[in-house]
Amino acid sequence: MGLSSFMFITVIFLILFFTDSLALDSIRQHQSLSDGRTLVSSEGRFELGFFSPDTSENRYLGIWYKNIPLRTVVWVANRCNPINDSSGVLTINSTGDLVLLGQNKSLVWWSSSLKRAQIPFVQILDSGNLVLRDEKDGNAENYVWQSFDYPCDTLLPSMKLGWDLRTGLKRSLSAWRSPDDPCPEDFTYRIEPQPGTYPEGYIRRGTGKFYRTGPWNGLRFSGSPELRPNPLYEFHFVDTDDEVYYMYKLVNESVISKLALNQTTRTRERSIWIEANQTWREYSSVPRDLCDDYGVCGANGKCTIGQNPVCECLKGFKPKSQELWDGMDWSKGCERSVPLSCQDKHTDGFVKFVDLKLPDTTNSWMDKNMNLEECRAKCLNNCSCMAYMNSDIRGKGSGCALWFGDLVDVRWFADGQDLYIRMPASELEKNKNTEKTTKTRVDGKVKAAMIAASIIAVVSGMLCLGFFISRKRKAALKEKTKRNEMVDPSNGGRKEDLELPLFHLSKIVTATNNFSMENKLGEGGFGPVYRGILEDGQEIAVKRLSISSGQGVNEFKNEVILIAKLQHRNLVKLLGCCIEGEEKLLVYEYMPNKSLDSFIFDHKQEKLLEWSQRFQIICGVARGLLYLHQDSRLRIIHRDLKPSNVLLDKEMNPKISDFGMARTFGGDQTEGNTNRVVGTYGYMAPEYAFDGQFSIKSDVFSFGILMLEIISGKRSRGFHHQNHGITLIGHAWTLFQEGKPFQLIDACMNDYSQDLSEVLRCIHISLLCVQQRPVDRPSMPSVVLMLSGEGALPEPKPPGYFIETDHLAEPYSSSSKHGLSSTAYSITMTVMEAR
Structure with missing residues (x-):
């Protein structure tokens, strides 16, 4: 019997020992947490224990991030009552209160609560909240006491900042006195409710107001534009008869973020932990400026x-x-x-x-x-x-x-x-007079501009007519000899004509293995595209225009010369052409990664395109358009910008291609009209699709659509929301207005959490580009600046094509008109028409 009793006692002891050891996130009555031991939340996010801050030797009971090597304390129990040795013990006393004891079991700190638990236990949660609960209460969210009700200098996600008007509980932040002293400083942040007023947040130094958030306007604090809804945070403000508080939550709970008062810089900082750099990155900070x-x-x-x-x-x-x-x-x-x-x-x-x-x-x-x-x-x-x-x-x-x-x-x-x-009335009258004066001046300038424009138009028309007649005569004289001048076989198969390399047909036939099917890359509206290798090993892509394409030799040559003179890293480079007999061929650099649409619209390929690459593609296309609109010899409007016309080299650098529908302007001209609308539905600006009016702002609209497609991974054409049936533009606009733009982001992207503000900024810029009225859209220089800057952006106005209608789908579709397929190298040459 003695041996059996001993074994029974041993088993009971081991069970109790391992139970105590395994309950790492909680302690119960008659258990304790001594200095040197810690409690760790169930998923290992937060840790409760004793620590000494900075150079101090004093001991404090606090909570910090468990999985961050740089200890960051978010809550301290005994802020102004330190323990000067390692005698500290946390336990639950006989009345069910959580108590911190020091030397000789002296009371250092205790959880002041009027509630009582029959079977109390304390637990550290993965939210960073230390809670005292009753085991007999089946509701896991009923707390007898919680540390979230008594914040220190840090506001964690789901933590309330404000007042419980029923109990008088005040939740506010107060900075540490110094890095080695967590006792509250006179630097505080709180919501100050006053019955019947418009509540807002204040940072105070002592009793004086230091910074003000502005009142909550339904979306954010009016003086805090950085609180605009974004893919990282959800912001909440509650103002009822029972309580007034502000709270934020994380959309992605794997992100580590905090809001804290910095006693050194006298700022309130919102930060994100960057694992790659092992450091905190500032997301926003106030005060920002004077x-x-x-x-x-x-x-x-x-x-x-x-x-x-x-x-x-x-x-x-x-x-x-x-x-x-x-x-x-x-x-x-x-x-x-x-x-x-x-x-x-x-x-x-x-x-x-x-x-x-x-x-x-x-x-x-x-x-x-x-x-x-x-x-x-x-x-x-x-x-x-x-x-x-x-x-x-x-x-x-x-x-x-x-x-x-x-x-x-x-x-x-x-x-x-x-x-x-x-x-007063006098000021109202002044305001009206100012508006009238401004309007009169504007009207006068408009009239003067119209008269000047009319005179210029008449003179220009006469000059153009004379120029046209002169060109017609010269063209007739050169018609007989043009074929012999285009190609000189004795010059190694090439000839420089207006700086344009001309290839001999035999060279291209050899390079493409006689246009074999194995070398075929795709089929465009005006003919197939082939991969080839020249004698010197250079890879090329060859566009072979079909005999029925309708292109004349002069039109073909002029179009090619235009493209050949464009030199920019984000434009596809035309290497030359060939015109022999019925053959008309374009030769340009080979793009091993084909076109952008083969990545963003392919479920397998899109996973390879992370946000950093997508952003570089957006910026590259923007720089290419800027060159066309502003920096090239002639102002060029592309008119058919879409993912299939953005080619990717081996390093994934974007290059704009297919200038078949492009228009050139000289001088200060920025817009034109046409009776023949060409392009691709889903990318054309409203004024172009319906009225034939195109301008540099038409390209800006197409660029905005392209941005939305890159961000969302969804096609603009054919997009249909399952609930409200709106277009991709309308869907993006609706999410933006509802403060949920992050829902637009392609679910296949996994690495954008560190650059969420950049993604949000791109969504904002895209909506500026697709505004209904051309005058409201930014120019490409402005777009490039907005992409590279961090300044505040203007509010976008409603976009064009908010509702998709079936009757628009076919008349303006280039694929319905010319049979274009969505492939790389789908180049279409312009059919010239009189204006």
């Missing part, structure tokens, strides 16, 4: 970065002290140039100001159920009301926000909001 400093321009002043000086009074206001203002002391702010006539509400009105960070909402009022007209009437009936706007800008706008007294901390930025500011 205009982010709270109230830098004083009351009723406006701050604009890039303007000198940065401060100016709002329209209808003047400096309170001109002397101080001229000395760049703007602290006194501005006052009205003309007082309001509040006794007669009909004499006052409102002027619309655009692109503003909304004023401080300390003296504001909000009603979520009013519309904009009701909001205006509400403000007009109150003599103290200075401004109004929709409190929620989503959709067509809703809700009402009113401001009373001075308008403080206003700045301008490109992604700002509208605000209607109250003005």
Whole structure:
């Protein structure tokens, strides 16, 4: 019996030992966590234990990232009450509270909660939240106490920043005093709810306001354009009778991100962990510049970065002290140039100001159920009301926000909001007169320009007519000898004619193995394309125009000479041509990776094209178009930009091809008209497809479509959304308006998480390119700058082709017209027509 009892006790001991050892993420009553041991969340993301910060020897109980070699502490229990040795113990006491004990079991810290658990246990979650729970409670999200309710300097995903108005619980961030002292500094970030006002976030130094987020507008804080919905974050703001808080979540939970106060730089930083570099990369930081400093321009002043000086009074206001203002002391702010006539509400009105960070909402009022007209009437009936706007800008706008007294901390930025500011009748009249004067000047300039254009058009027409007659006569004289001049067999099979290499037919026949089927690369609308190898080993691609192509020798030659003179790394290089008898051949550099569509629209190949390569292709095509539109000898409009006309060399560099439909312009001409619309449906700009009007902005539209296809991996032509049946453009626009542009990204891309802001920026730029009106689209120089820069982008207006209709599908399709297939080297030559 003695041996049996011993074995039984041993087994029980081992079970208890291994149970305690395996429960690495939690401890229960009568268990403890001593200095030197840690708890690790179930998936190994966060760790709870004792640590000493920086150069300090003091010990603190904290939470840090487990899988990051650079220890980053996100929460500290005993911030201002350190333990000066390794005697610290975390346990659950007899009343169910979580307690931290120091020397001689002295109480260092405890979880203050009015709730009680019958069978308490504490657990570290993969969210970084330390929770005290009751094992008898079947709801895993019912916490007796949680560390997320008591943040330190870091806001983690799914963590609330704000107030529980029922219990009075305040959740705010406070910076560490120094790198080796986590005790709270007087540098804080919090949401400050005031009953009936428009809530927003403030960073304070002591009691003074240091930075203001601007109020929440339904999508983001109005002064925080970096919070725009993107593929990395989802932002949430809740404002009810029970609680007011801000929270963010990660779209991709594998990304490691935090928002923290930096006591050294006095900034609030949003960061992402970059595994490849083993470092934190700053995603955004505030304050960003001088205009982010709270109230830098004083009351009723406006701050604009890039303007000198940065401060100016709002329209209808003047400096309170001109002397101080001229000395760049703007602290006194501005006052009205003309007082309001509040006794007669009909004499006052409102002027619309655009692109503003909304004023401080300390003296504001909000009603979520009013519309904009009701909001205006509400403000007009109150003599103290200075401004109004929709409190929620989503959709067509809703809700009402009113401001009373001075308008403080206003700045301008490109992604700002509208605000209607109250003005007396005299200022309203000035505003109308200014608009009339501006319109009159513009009308005068337009009339003058029209007269000048008419004169130039008449003179140009006469010159062109004379030139045409002269060319006609010369062409007739040269017609008899042109075939002999095109090719000189005695010159090694080649001849330079206007710097254009001419190949002998026999050389090309040998290179392509007599145009064998094994060498055939594809079939275009005007004939097949063959791969060939010249005698010197150079690989070439040969386009063999069919006899029925309709191309004359002169038209063919002129078109080829045009392409041959284009020299740019992102344009396909034409090596030469051959015209002998009925044969008309184009010879150009061989592209081993064929065309872009063979990658982005192929389920197997698209996985090989990561975001970095896609972005380089986008930038390369943009540079190629910039050259055509601005830097080449003649301005060239391509008119048929699409993935099958973007070829890829062995290093995946993009090269624009197929100039068969291109048009050239000289001088300052940027647009033209045609009665014969050619191109590919799905890529043509609306004004070209319906009215035959083409310009450099037509190519910009096609480039925007190309960008959307590269990002999404979906074809523009034939795209049909399963729920609302809109085009690819409409789908992208809808997602952008709903704050979900990340849903557009090709699911096959796995490496874009580190460059999410770049992907989002490209979606934004593509929507600017496909706007309905050509005048709203950026030029290619602007597109190239936007792709390479990081500045704020303008808001896009609705795109063309928002709804796809079947009757558009065939009339403007080049494939229906010429039988084009989507292959590399599908070059089509222009059939010249009179204008």
